Structure formats: C-alpha cells, structure tokens
Amino acid sequence: xxxxxxxxxxxxxxxxxxxxxxxxxxxxxxxxxxxxxxxxxxxxxxxxxxxxxxxxxxxxxxxxxxxxxxxxxxxxxxxxxxxxxxxxxxxxxxxxxxxxxxxxxxxxxxxxxxxxxxxxxxxxxxxxxxxxxxxxxxxxxxxxxxxxxxxxxxxxxxxxxxxxxxxxxxxxxxxxxxxxxxxxxxxxxxxxxxxxxxxxxxxxxxxxxxxxxxxxxxxxxxxxxxxxxxxxxxxxxxxxxxxxxxxxxxxxxxxxxxxxxxxxxxxxxxxxxxxxxxxxxxxxxxxxxxxxxxxxxxxxxxxxxxxxxxxxxxxxxxxxxxxxxxxxxxxxxxxxxxxxxxxxxxxxxxxxxxxxxxxxx
Amino acid sequence: xxxxxxxxxxxxxxxxxxxxxxxxxxxxxxxxxxxxxxxxxxxxxxxxxxxxxxxxxxxxxxxxxxxxxxxxxxxxxxxxxxxxxxxxxxxxxxxxxxxxxxxxxxxxxxxxxxxxxxxxxxxxxxxxxxxxxxxxxxxxxxxxxxxxxxxxxxxxxxxxxxxxxxxxxxxxxxxxxxxxxxxxxxxxxxxxxxxxxxxxxxxxxxxxxxxxxxxxxxxxxxxxxxxxxxxxxxxxxxxxxxxxxxxxxxxxxxxxxxxxxxxxxxxxxxxxxxxxxxxxxxxxxxxxxxxxxxxxxxxxxxxxxxxxxxxxxxxxxxxxxxxxxxxxxxxxxxxxxxxxxxxxxxxxxxxxxxxxxxxxxxxxxxxxxxxxxxxxxxxxxxxxxxxxxxxxxxxxxxxxxxxxxxxxxxxxxxxxxxxxxxxxxxxxxxxxxxxxxxxxxxxxxxxxxxxxxxxxxxxxxxxxxxxxxxxxxxxxxxxxxxxxxxxxxxxxxxxxxxxxxxxxxxxxxxxxxxxxxxxxxxxxxxxxxxxxxxxxxxxxxxxxxxxxxxxxxxxxxxxxxxxxxxxxxxxxxxxxxxxxxxxxxxxxxxxxxxxxxxxxxxxxxxxxxxxxxxxxxxx
Ligand SMILES: Nc1ncnc2c1ncn2[C@@H]1O[C@H](COP(=O)(O)OP(=O)(O)OP(=O)(O)O)[C@@H](O)[C@H]1O
Ligand SMILES: [Mg+2]
Numbered sequence: 001x002x003x004x005x006x007x008x009x010x011x012x013x014x015x016x017x018x019x020x021x022x023x024x025x026x027x028x029x030x031x032x033x034x035x036x037x038x039x040x041x042x043x044x045x046x047x048x049x050x051x052x053x054x055x056x057x058x059x060x061x062x063x064x065x066x067x068x069x070x071x072x073x074x075x076x077x078x079x080x081x082x083x084x085x086x087x088x089x090x091x092x093x094x095x096x097x098x099x100x101x102x103x104x105x106x107x108x109x110x111x112x113x114x115x116x117x118x119x120x121x122x123x124x125x126x127x128x129x130x131x132x133x134x135x136x137x138x139x140x141x142x143x144x145x146x147x148x149x150x151x152x153x154x155x156x157x158x159x160x161x162x163x164x165x166x167x168x169x170x171x172x173x174x175x176x177x178x179x180x181x182x183x184x185x186x187x188x189x190x191x192x193x194x195x196x197x198x199x200x201x202x203x204x205x206x207x208x209x210x211x212x213x214x215x216x217x218x219x220x221x222x223x224x225x226x227x228x229x230x231x232x233x234x235x236x237x238x239x240x241x242x243x244x245x246x247x248x249x250x251x252x253x254x255x256x257x258x259x260x261x262x263x264x265x266x267x268x269x270x271x272x273x274x275x276x277x278x279x280x281x282x283x284x285x286x287x288x289x290x291x292x293x294x295x296x297x298x299x300x301x302x303x304x305x306x307x308x309x310x311x312x313x314x315x316x317x318x319x320x321x322x323x324x325x326x327x328x329x330x331x332x333x334x335x336x337x338x339x340x341x342x343x344x345x346x347x348x349x350x351x352x353x354x355x356x357x358x359x360x361x
Numbered sequence: 362x363x364x365x366x367x368x369x370x371x372x373x374x375x376x377x378x379x380x381x382x383x384x385x386x387x388x389x390x391x392x393x394x395x396x397x398x399x400x401x402x403x404x405x406x407x408x409x410x411x412x413x414x415x416x417x418x419x420x421x422x423x424x425x426x427x428x429x430x431x432x433x434x435x436x437x438x439x440x441x442x443x444x445x446x447x448x449x450x451x452x453x454x455x456x457x458x459x460x461x462x463x464x465x466x467x468x469x470x471x472x473x474x475x476x477x478x479x480x481x482x483x484x485x486x487x488x489x490x491x492x493x494x495x496x497x498x499x500x501x502x503x504x505x506x507x508x509x510x511x512x513x514x515x516x517x518x519x520x521x522x523x524x525x526x527x528x529x530x531x532x533x534x535x536x537x538x539x540x541x542x543x544x545x546x547x548x549x550x551x552x553x554x555x556x557x558x559x560x561x562x563x564x565x566x567x568x569x570x571x572x573x574x575x576x577x578x579x580x581x582x583x584x585x586x587x588x589x590x591x592x593x594x595x596x597x598x599x600x601x602x603x604x605x606x607x608x609x610x611x612x613x614x615x616x617x618x619x620x621x622x623x624x625x626x627x628x629x630x631x632x633x634x635x636x637x638x639x640x641x642x643x644x645x646x647x648x649x650x651x652x653x654x655x656x657x658x659x660x661x662x663x664x665x666x667x668x669x670x671x672x673x674x675x676x677x678x679x680x681x682x683x684x685x686x687x688x689x690x691x692x693x694x695x696x697x698x699x700x701x702x703x704x705x706x707x708x709x710x711x712x713x714x715x716x717x718x719x720x721x722x723x724x725x726x727x728x729x730x731x732x733x734x735x736x737x738x739x740x741x742x743x744x745x746x747x748x749x750x751x752x753x754x755x756x757x758x759x760x761x762x763x764x765x766x767x768x769x770x771x772x773x774x775x776x777x778x779x780x781x782x783x784x785x786x787x788x789x790x791x792x793x794x795x796x797x798x799x800x801x802x803x804x805x806x807x808x809x810x811x812x813x814x815x816x817x818x819x820x821x822x823x824x825x826x827x828x829x830x831x832x833x834x835x836x837x838x839x840x841x842x843x844x845x846x847x848x849x850x851x852x853x854x855x856x857x858x859x860x861x862x863x864x865x866x867x868x869x870x871x872x873x874x875x876x877x878x879x880x881x882x883x884x885x886x887x888x889x890x891x892x893x894x895x896x897x898x899x900x901x902x903x904x905x906x907x908x909x910x911x912x913x914x915x916x917x918x919x920x921x922x923x924x925x926x927x928x929x930x931x932x933x934x935x936x937x938x939x940x941x942x943x944x945x946x947x948x949x950x951x952x953x954x955x956x957x958x959x960x961x962x963x964x965x966x967x968x969x970x971x972x973x974x975x976x977x978x979x980x
Binding site for chain 1: 374875876879880881882883884885889893897898
C-alpha cells in the first residue's frame, strides 16, 4: 500500500455562524490525484487553504507525510512555508508588478539559489509549460490560459511535495479547458506529486482524478474512484450532482409478486434481492441514461424529442407522468411521436431511501 | 512528529496560542498602532476633558475664584470653567454669540457650497456642456490651495476705513466706503468659504455621478418615468450617500474653520467658536477654551452620528463600482452657452480673482494706492531698509520675502513640516491599512479603525488646543514638547490619520490577500512580502496620499496656530501675524508663496499618476 501523504482528522472550520468544514476525515495517499468536488460554497477552497496552512481550522488535526502539522488540542501550527506544498489559487494570484520570469523565480530567490541556477530552472519550467519566450512579459499581457500555466509553473518550479490547485481551469473557455485537462493530467503523471484538485465541474473531476471526494455544506458525502462515484453514488445528493448526462429519477413503488419483491420504476420492473427493502413502500430509483436499452420486452414510451450528437443520440421520452432521457448509440434514429420499448441493463440502477436520501442499493 | 514536539510545544497551549496569534505581523503592527493611537489621539482627548474639569495655575485670578475665596489648587476638580462658559455674565459674549455665529456660518456655508458644488458636478458629468475637462480641472483648484487667501483678497477689495488701515479697491474706485456688512462679518465669511469649499462637494459629487450606471436611469425612462422623475427617484437617491459625505465634510470644516473668520470677523469683533477659543487661549483662559473645544467636538460628533444613522441603511447602495459606464449626457440646448459663460465667470471669481488681487497687492508700494505707478517688487525681493516712494521705511525696514532670512526660514519650516508629516502620515496610513484589512472583523482592528477616525471630529483649532494642553508639560516618558518642531509634526500626523488611514486602507484593499499568501507559501517572511509585494502594489496610491498630505499640511493654519513659537514659525502663521499687524503686502506675498508651493506639489502628483482626489478627502 502506498504511503499516506495527507491525513485530515476531525477537521472543522467555523466563522461565527458559517460552518465551512464540518468534522472532515480524509486520507490521501502518495501519488493520488484527488478532486474535491461540490457546489459553490461547500467548503472546497477552505479545505485547501486549511491544508496549506493559510487558514487556521477551528478544531481537528492535520498530518502531512505522517507529521503532525496542525493540532488544535496540542496547539501545533506549522507555518505554510514549512509545509513544502504549492498552491495554484483560483485567482492565480500572479504578481502584476513582476515579469513572468520574476514571478516564477520568486521562491527560488527566497531560497537564495545562485543566479545561474535560478535562470536555468525557470527557463526549463517555462519550456515544460510551453511558454518559452514569454519571460519578460507581465501577467496582464498574457491570455487566461497562459496566466494559468504561469501559475502552475510558479508552483512546480519549487518542487513541492504536494500540489494544491483551486479551480485552476474555471476562468478558461471551454476548448482551452479541455486542452488543459490533459496537460494537467500529464503533468501529474510525469511528476507523480500528490495533488489535491478543487473543482465544481463533474467532467473535470471524472477525467482527471484517481479519487473524488464529493462535498456538500462542509461535509464529505462520498470518497471513491471516479468509477465508484459514478456507478454507485452514496446518496441522492451525489447521484444528482454526478448527473452528466442527466440522471433519471423515479419515485418507485415497492411491489410484491408471488413472494418476490420488485420495484416499479416508471413501468420498468427492477428486480431486487430478497430482504433488501424491509418497510418502505416506495423508494427513489436512479438510472443513468446509458443504462436503458431498447428491447421488445420493454415498456412502451413515447419519444418527445431526439437529439443526435454523432457518436451518441439522446432520446427524451415519456409515459404518463414519467419522463426519461435515454442515451443510445449514434446510429439509432427516432422521431418525436415514435413508440419505443424501453428496458434496463441488468442491475444497473441505484435505489435510495426517500427520507434520508441514503443509498439502499 | 518528534521534530515538532521539541521547542514548539513548551508552555501551556493557551499561552502558546496567545503568543502565536499575537506574533502575526498584523497583530504586532495593530498593537503598536493601537498604542500610538491611544497616546496621540485618545490620551489627548482625555487630557482635554481633564483640563476642562480642573484648575490650572492661571485660574487663581478668575473672579469666580477670587470672590468666593476658593483655593484654586492646580489639578483640583472644578466646574468653574463650565460655569463661566455656560452660566455667567460672560456666557452671552463668550459662548452664545460665537455659537450663533458659528451656526450661521456653518449652515450658510454648507448650503451654498453643497448647492454650487453638486450643480456644477451634475453639469460637468451629465450635461453636454463644452470644455468639460477644463472646467473640471479649474473647479478643483480651490481644493489644492488654502481657504483663507480668498478672505485676504476680499479684504483687499472690500476693506473700508472703519477699522483703520488703507481702504480697498472698492473705495479707491467708487470713492465710497463699502458698507460694513459687505466688508466684514457673516456675509463675506460665508461667501469666501463657499468659494473654497464648493470644490469638495464638486469632487465628491462628480466622482459619484460619474460612477452611476446610466442603465439604471435608462431603465427608469423605459418604464415611462419623465426626466425629472428619473432624476428625483433614481439619480438623487443613488448619489445621496455621497451628498451626505460632502455634507459631513463641509459641515465639520465649517464648525472648525479659523483663518477666514479670523481675517474677516475679528476686526469687527464677530467671533465664532474657533476664534473665541483662540482668543481665550491667548488670554490665558485655557480652561474656558477647552470647554469651547468640547462643545465644538460634540457638535461635529453628533452631526456625524446623526448622518450615519440616516444614511446607514442607504450606504449600501453607493454604486462606486469603478467601471466606467457610458455616461449618458443631457442636452442643455440653447442654454448651453449661457451656462458656460456663467460657469466661467464663477470660476474667475472663485479661482483667479483672489490670486490676482493678492498678487497685485503684494506689488503695491503704498497700501491702498491702486495705480500702476505704485508698483514695487520690494515685498518680494527688496533689500532690508529700503524706502517707499514717500521716503518712509518700507515694511519697517524688513527685506522682501525672498531675501528675508526669517521668512525663508519659515518657508523651510513649512516645507520640512509638510514633508515629515506627509511621510509619517503615509507610512502610518499603509500600516493602519494593512492591520485593518488583514485583521478585519477582529477587536483590535475595529478599535484601530475607530481611533484613527476620531481626529476627524476634532476641529483643527481644538485639536491644536488639545496638544497644547497635553504637551505643555512632560507626561511620563513623553517630554514637554511645546515649542519644539516635533509637536508640529505630531499634531499634523495625528490630525491626518483619518485621511491617511483611509488612503492606506483603500490601497491595501487593492492587494488581494492571495497575492501575499502566494509569497508566504514560497517562504517569504513578512518583511520580504511587504517590500516585494505589498509596497510595490500600493506605491502609487501612497505617493498620491503623500502629496495630498503634503499639500494639506503646507496650507494648515488653524491646527498649528496655537503651537508655533518664534523658533518654529511656519509660513501660514507668519501670514496670520503679518495681516494682524496690518502688513498686508507681506501677508499677500507669502500667501502667494504658499500657493506656489502647493500648486507645484500638485503638478508633481499629476506627473506621478492620475490621482483621484475624492479618495483622499474621505468621499
Ligand atoms: N473569511 C471568511 N469569513 C466568513 N465566511 C467565510 C470565509 N471564507 C469562506 N467563508 C464561507 O465558508 C463557506 C465555504 O467557502 P469556500 O470558499 O470554501 O467555498 P468553495 O467551495 O470554495 O466555493 P466556490 O466553489 O464558490 O469557490 C462559504 O459559505 C463561505 O461563505
Ligand atoms: Mg472556492
């Protein structure tokens, strides 16, 4: 098992009436690329800043490299500079009065490295970041994507142990964002540095991370691989949040038929293991659009719209009150008004308790 | 873990926490500033109360003391000063009449200056008047030069022979003495002050109007409101907070103003609280003077408090977003040129006439003779002992100001004082700004914020009086500073704290906390962060703040008039003395020198950057 790099124990951060982090426990292993994912204001930035030491938590403990760097109880607070980590701010925080070169060289000069070495290191990181020739420019004279790469260059040139990145791609346009995703992923693979990455973009989290931690109101809802989080959302909040393409929800009745229990989700029968559901008469069923199939044994739905997008087609259909989105192969053709028979791939659904929102299956 | 368990974990957690929190740069700085503010703002205020409530040495001769056979032991509690001011045969002349005069002047001034300033601002920002830039530039000049030259110019023109001395232009030309109400007293005082202070309302008002999003107004028009309704229902409420702050500024200046009522009021015994306070101090009635100072502070403080109460809720919609919106202009139609001519006439009267009149008078050989043959450069460059055209010793044998050792040393004192004060004020300003912004919401930060605002409500003359009372003798480690140059610097810096701390806070707000944190993460200590990140990013604001303080200290009269001694005379107090002695040409020549220095200062600021004046005056 890989070494534990960051451990957060019972961490809380409060400001008077706001609780930004509520009793957080999280363990991050060396080489992980973990994403903190959640809606605006859920405490992502605060978590990152607490790890960096820029924010002092209200209670709890924090270990980096198995060393205690923060403990409320023991009153230990190691200063940010001594934690050997780098942070890319949401705003980039590039110094507007310094050239690109000076921005990147700042930390090296603080460490009093010889001039020639500073120059060599800065130029080499600029090359890695495909920014050669920009060293005499000022940050304001660069595009958003270039600024963002400078911010990353400024972080990695100091060779920190841990990379912290706060929504580094949120200020970029859609195309650039896609390009930068793969660049960042590459960077992570090359350096192997443990990375904590903050975003509220689900696709970004899914494509880049080795682990995702989904937060809401300062509480971690689920930690897992992208696959786990996508396939088995731990509760309704996560299911709704990780919902691209759109997740289908049904208020589903629990029925019995000859001793077997099953669930009626929009007419579609979902078989469940005996004993799984005890006393609820209805549950929430969640089915991803790509988990539907068109099958003769399916339930009849009426197509309301058909949205082909090349490799896949999205079909919206309804049956009485129930409306669903189905993702099918790009070759599938349909028209509004068509009748289709919808079934589901075996076992690819999740059930949630209506009251608590927690996953039953 | 063992590394950490070493030295860092000694002592109780509580103690370690205290030490750690108190050793952050903003706390260290905040604490030092707090001590300084207590010493030089809070302590003086307490001292003022103490002095007002106790006997001093000179009180032994007061009739209230002598008649009742009270032993006036210095330092002993007494209400005798309050009795004298509020409830004695002196009350009417020493308190009620000056209070009435102060109120008349302040109301007249505030009303006139605000009306002129806001109307002018509206015309410049929102109408299609030609030559906007030029008007705006000229209209702000009074802010740069002192207020009292206008009063001196007024005297030069409207002086009558009732109080002796040479008559003015008016009498010279028309051969009749102007009526007294036109020469002295409330009318000229209000006019002269308004011709100066309209510029404050203009700067604040045009700043506010320029930042209103005109889409807000367009929305109103689209909804069918008439132009007048839009103005009343949308524009006016939006600029109201700025009008209130212009009101507060003008009002508090009106209460405390000294130079103009001294020049135009004292000769006919038209006293205001400020001139009364001054004369009490000069007559060794400092206890009475301090009671008057308390009254002045209370009036200002209560007015500001009521204003904050009124605008408190509204303050939130000051729409100073900084983004330049398309300013939608209103067409003045055929009125355009008439209004332009009126504005030009006004600016000539307000800005050029005083300077022109003073320059001319400073060139007059015999005071009161306004013919060209009477022109001399003696008061500027004459040798000591020169004779005038009648064969009388010029200026009692004194040399012209540019040759006069005493005046040159006064000029040097003035410049030195302005430079030192501006330097310390800006440094203090940025430090206060840092500790307030970085420590926002904490008690220390709030106390510093409040303390640094306090001098705003002390009228200059009262603040000077406080320092006089406090530093006349030694207090613990602080020696008796009266008569030193240091006390002038101290009082100037302290009086400027409200402005410089605002400039500093505004400058610090521009520096996103993350810019500093990015450096902290890379191992930069506080001093490195300050010199490499914060200072370079706030520099331009600081330079502007520095120059503004320089100008303001340079032209300051009321604050220092009680504190200078022959050794530490500055130009403004020299002017005051010369004019009191009837040496008008000298006074005028020195005034022009002060104006020249402050104008030069402004030109230098403009060179450094485009300065937003409204930031510096607490708009
Ligand atoms: N200095 C502060 N004082 C008071 N409350 C704060 C402070 N900083 C953050 N908060 C509050 O803490 C909560 C979490 O903030 P945080 O910045 O961590 O959110 P976030 O998940 O990063 O959001 P976003 O996606 O919008 O950046 C919010 O409710 C925020 O208002
Ligand atoms: Mg954030």
